[in-house]
Amino acid sequence: MSASPSRQPVLLLVDDEKEFGAALSFRLGTRGLPCLYVESGEEALTMLETPGLEVVLLDVNMPGLGGIETLIAIKQKRPELEVVLLTGEANLETAARGMRRGAGDYLLKPVNFEKLILSLERARQRAASHTERLRAVQAGHLLALGTLAAGLAHEMNNPLHIITQGAEWLEELAEECQQGTCDTTALQKTAGQVKHNAMRCGNLVAQLLHLATHSKHRQGQTHVPQLLHKMATLWQEPLNSLGAQLVVDCPETLPPVPCTTVELEPVLIHLGKNALDALENRKEQEAGQGGAPLVLRLYARQHGGMVQIEVADTGEGIPPSVLPHIYDPFFSTRPVGKGAGLGLTMCHSIISALRGKISHSQQEGGGTVCLLELPVELQETK
Numbered sequence: 001m002s003a004s005p006s007r008q009p010v011l012l013l014v015d016d017e018k019e020f021g022a023a024l025s026f027r028l029g030t031r032g033l034p035c036l037y038v039e040s041g042e043e044a045l046t047m048l049e050t051p052g053l054e055v056v057l058l059d060v061n062m063p064g065l066g067g068i069e070t071l072i073a074i075k076q077k078r079p080e081l082e083v084v085l086l087t088g089e090a091n092l093e094t095a096a097r098g099m100r101r102g103a104g105d106y107l108l109k110p111v112n113f114e115k116l117i118l119s120l121e122r123a124r125q126r127a128a129s130h131t132e133r134l135r136a137v138q139a140g141h142l143l144a145l146g147t148l149a150a151g152l153a154h155e156m157n158n159p160l161h162i163i164t165q166g167a168e169w170l171e172e173l174a175e176e177c178q179q180g181t182c183d184t185t186a187l188q189k190t191a192g193q194v195k196h197n198a199m200r201c202g203n204l205v206a207q208l209l210h211l212a213t214h215s216k217h218r219q220g221q222t223h224v225p226q227l228l229h230k231m232a233t234l235w236q237e238p239l240n241s242l243g244a245q246l247v248v249d250c251p252e253t254l255p256p257v258p259c260t261t262v263e264l265e266p267v268l269i270h271l272g273k274n275a276l277d278a279l280e281n282r283k284e285q286e287a288g289q290g291g292a293p294l295v296l297r298l299y300a301r302q303h304g305g306m307v308q309i310e311v312a313d314t315g316e317g318i319p320p321s322v323l324p325h326i327y328d329p330f331f332s333t334r335p336v337g338k339g340a341g342l343g344l345t346m347c348h349s350i351i352s353a354l355r356g357k358i359s360h361s362q363q364e365g366g367g368t369v370c371l372l373e374l375p376v377e378l379q380e381t382k
Contacts, residue, residue, distance in 0.1 A: 008052035011035040011120065014044040014070065015059040015086065031117060041065030041073070048078050054127040055120055058103075060087035060094060068098055075102045082123035086111065129353060158241075159197035166194040200237075221256040222264055224307055228298045231268050235276065235296065244279050244294035254300055257307050257374040259354045264374075267350055267358075270343045271311040271370050272296075278315025278368060285316065292366060306356075306373045314367040318360060326360060 011028060015021040016039050025037035036053075038044050042065050044056065056074060060067035071083055085098045088109040095106040104126055105119045173187045228250050239246050257264075279294045292314055299310040318326065327348040351358040356374040363369045 009034045009036045009050060010052055010054045010124065011057055012044060012047055012050070012053055012055070013037045013057045014039075014041060014062070014067075015057075016040060016062045017059075027113070028120075033117075033120060041067065041070030044070055045073055045077070048074065048081070053081065055082045055084060055123045057084050057086060057120070060085050060098065061089065068094070068101060071098060071101050071103055080127070082127045084119055084123055156201050159200045162197045163194050163201075166190050166197070170194070221258055222261050223256050224254050224300050224309060225250045225252050227261060227264060227268065228300060228309070231265075231272060232298060234269075235272050238276055239279075239296060242276070242279055242283055242294055244296060247295060247297040247299075250298065250300040254302055254307055255376045257354075257376065259374065263350055263354065267347045267372070268309075268311070270347055274343070274370075275311055275313035275315060275368070278313050278317070280315075282314070282316045295367075302376065303373075305376050307376055309372040309374070310369055311372075312363055312367065312369040314363065314365070317362055317366055318368050320362070323360060323362075327358075 011025075011033050013021055013025050013028070013035050015024070015037075018039060021037045021039065025035040028035045035057075036047060036050060038047060041058075041062055044058070045065075047053070058067050058070060058074075062070075065073075067085060067087070071085070074081055074083060079102070083103045084105045084107065085095070085103045086107055086109055087094065098106055104123050107116060107119060169190050170187070173182060173190065176182050177187075228248060232246055232248050236246060275296050279296065282291075283294060295312075295314045297310070297312040299312065301308050326344050328345065348358055351372060351374070354374055356372060358373075359371050361369050361371070
């Protein structure tokens with residue numbers, strides 16, 4: 001194993017040809033790319049936590065743990081690491097398999113050194129982009145946490161009030177029972193109300209805990225129908241309080257998208273919060289005058305190589321003059337103190353980093369449609 005002694009390595013070279021590997025790692029170091037060198041996939045997996053490591057330059061044809069198997073193991077342990085494959089065989093199937101498994105590039109030996117340097121620099125740029133994406137995700141989690149905390153406080157306030165009133169009424173009924181004038185019907189009804197609202201509070205807390213626990217499980221892909229149904233469960237209670245309908249239209253056969261639920265959840269949570277606010281505002285404006293039903297709709301489909309997700313509401317809508325500015329940092333139409341104007345900026349940053357698109361438009365008949373487009377997770381074919 002070799003590396004530049006004076007600088008932190010940014011590359012890990014994995015190649016079973018010792019003379020080639022040692023010479024290449026030295027040459028890369030002279031070009032400002034300090035490099036660790038190991039001779040096997042097994043050794044490579046022990047070096048993945050090396051501080052500063054950004055890119056793995058990986059030979060495909062190695063004894064023992066082969067290059068593709070090593071690539072798969074690397075992506076399982078460190079999905080953010082960039083991998084560039086090297087091989088002496090012009091095998092397009094192997095190249096395609098490696099790219100499907102997450103490799104960023106594929107070069108043939110003997111490789112032109114300048115071409116290799118260019119590939120590695122592109123890989124480092126992708127690694128830097130991933131770091132920015134993680135920062136956006138962290139910012140998204142802070143915003144989502146604030147949204148969840150505020151929503152939880154709001155949703156729990158009413159059932160807690162009913163529980164408090166019911167407990168006081170039960171105390172009065174208990175005193176009447178001591179006097180021999182107990183109304184058992186009222187006693188049973190009040191106890192039922194207390195139990196129902198206590199379970200309601202417990203369900204809200206369980207949803208929050210489930211969301212937090214699930215978010216810590218970092219997978220490399222997301223099953224969109226499962227995530228949308230979880231979001232629907234999260235929003236059902238506030239929609240009920242508004243008298244609004246929830247429609248979920250998402251086929252279970254949708255292919256997964258190549259991102260973790262940790263990355264996508266904050267986006268959907270914020271879009272759902274915006275939709276709920278729009279529905280609530282429209283209800284207050286109409287003040288019981290009737291009108292079109294209040295509806296929140298979650299819709300997903302595959303269109304070519306993309307999975308499209310729509311979050312649509314029949315709320316107050318977004319004025320056309322506002323639409324061009326909604327992704328601008330600190331732009332907000334809410335009163336001072338009611339929003340920082342960073343939510344949609346965060347959503348745009350995350351979706352763009354996932355190689356996707358986000359757009360908002362007015363819905364025919366009133367309301368807003370937010371469209372997310374994310375690339376399909378390519379499936380391995382044997």
